[in-house]
Amino acid sequence: MTSVLLVGGTGRGHALCDLFVRTDPDVTVYYGPGCDVIEHERIVPVPEVRLDDPATALEFLSRHQVEFVLVANIDALSIGYVDVLAARGHRVIGPTKAAAALESSKERSKVFLERHGLPTAAYEAFGDPDKAKAYIRGRTHPVVVKTDGLTPYGDGAVVCDTAADAEEAVDAFARAQGEDFHVVVEERLFGREISVFALLDGVNHLMFPCAEDYKRALDGDLGKNCDGMGSVAPHPLAGGDLRDRIRRELLEPLTRGVRDEELGFTGFVYIGAMITGDGLKVIEINARFGDSEAQAVLPSVRSNFSDLCRAVLKQDLDRCRLVTDDLVRCSVAVTQGPVDPSDPAAGPGWPFGEFETGLPISGLGTEAPERAQVFYAGMRKGPGGGPVTSGGRVLHVVGSGTTLEQARAHAYEQVARISFPGARSRSDIGARRASTGAPRTELPAPRTDIGRPDLGDALLQAAHSDHV
DSSP states (O other): OEEEEEEEOHHHHHHHHHHHHHHOTTEEEEEEEOOTTOOBTTEEEOTTOBTTBHHHHHHHHHHSOOSEEEEOOHHHHHTTHHHHHHHTTOOEESOOHHHHHHHHOHHHHHHHHHHTTOOBOOEEEESOHHHHHHHHHTOSSOEEEEESSOOTTSOOEEEOSSHHHHHHHHHHHHHHHGGGOOEEEEEOOEEEEEEEEEEEESSOEEEOOOBEEOOEEEGGGEEEEOSOSEEEESOTTOOHHHHHHHIIIIIHHHHHHHHHTTOOOEEEEEEEEEEETTEEEEEEEESSOOTTHHHHHGGGBOSOHHHHHHHHHHTOGGGOOOOBOSOEEEEEEEEEOOSOTTOTTSOOOTTTSOOOOOOBOBOTTOOOTTTEEEEEOSEEEOTTSSEEEOSSEEEEEEEEESSHHHHHHHHHHHHTTOBOTTEEOOSOTTSOOOOOSSOGGGSOOOOSSSSOHHHHHHHHHHOOEEOO
């Protein structure tokens, strides 16, 4: 028997715990701070471990011997959690503070992408709102305005239809940031998004299945960008040819870049990319697995995850092969909406503003494991011991099946069995997307030099969404 410490929370953390205990019968996962609603003999929540204070993890480790620590939360990574634990002699998997800056700073990420030849949208960075707005007025194409740092709900990118929209976004960031104003303004991309994942050991990478994320808060890809309302995996377009291009054009240069810059990047990397009429383009780099993509991707993995982590620590991930099942999965986030929409004093709900917590949850434990799973996120045990809400994204329901249609049906069947006051979810996760981007006639023609005509067809078929 062995034990590990997983530093994280949310549905992604629960999915990682499940991955450990499902693929390795000999591991116990200490999950800090975790979620005390989880009831599994080999998943032990550790609420005293805080994401914003690595000293709390050091205190825990002084009393509990573990084989290694996996840090999976960007808030912890961005403050140097890995650096602190490693300096005290612990075996740690996760990006260093310098590596995590690829996510925590949009400008740093763009510099890295250009330096190492990863395709991305044209951009400029600004510390002066007036200069940013002057740049926007000089563009002939629509733009996306991104705050440079991390944001609480993943809403730091504003996709703009017009220059006026973009200038309004700049003004909003300026009001919120004051003297710390720092934004990236980049060309808006049109196409279909794809979430790319790999496990890194600092030298090598092991590619995981790709997914499609639904970042908008409302049906029809409307509403504000948020941490994500659901996802499907594998990505509907991610066949062998596209996977080869992803590996060659994105993962290999990224791996070389983190190695050449000696960033100390171990653990998961998440590349948010767009399949455009001009090929693959990187939107962002994230220094951890996606949430809610983890819930749709990780249940497919059959390889012993503890062994993969050991390979990361030994830097021989190139010897490993990832084994997955053949099922399709659809993950639906159930979030905290307004409890009483008729009450003008009621909070608008996540991610639009204030929301209530401490609301009782019913219907857990009713899922059939072969059809659906539930991963716990913003929830905790209430005063009476029953589960209550504690955050905006309360839980994630993941349906599985041999087809996407079957996976969707299983997910929404389970969503209907779970309830709490104000529960809200999108009804169209995994459904065919309506076009929300530019007309197809405005898209550039597919490249003819890629030597893969089937991918060119896929690009035309896919190019109907927009950059987030």
